[in-house]
Amino acid sequence: MTKKNKSFEQSLKELESIVSGLETGGLSLEESIKKFEAGVSLYRDCKKQLSVAEKKITTLTDDLKENEIEF
Numbered sequence: 001m002t003k004k005n006k007s008f009e010q011s012l013k014e015l016e017s018i019v020s021g022l023e024t025g026g027l028s029l030e031e032s033i034k035k036f037e038a039g040v041s042l043y044r045d046c047k048k049q050l051s052v053a054e055k056k057i058t059t060l061t062d063d064l065k066e067n068e069i070e071f
Helices: 008-024 029-067
Strands: none
Touching: 008 029
């Protein structure tokens, strides 16, 4: 599965796994840097997906407010 096809949940789970691995140690410096780079990329993907979702929710909420009928 390519990066663009990952769901938010998949990316977040992978990011959590990377963070856990980095916290426990035992990796070489080179491995740690590669994991960190992958984590940063996943973080950006998650942040982008959350931003898109937030915009959709805002649009839907604004549409509801505009179309409400007051009695």
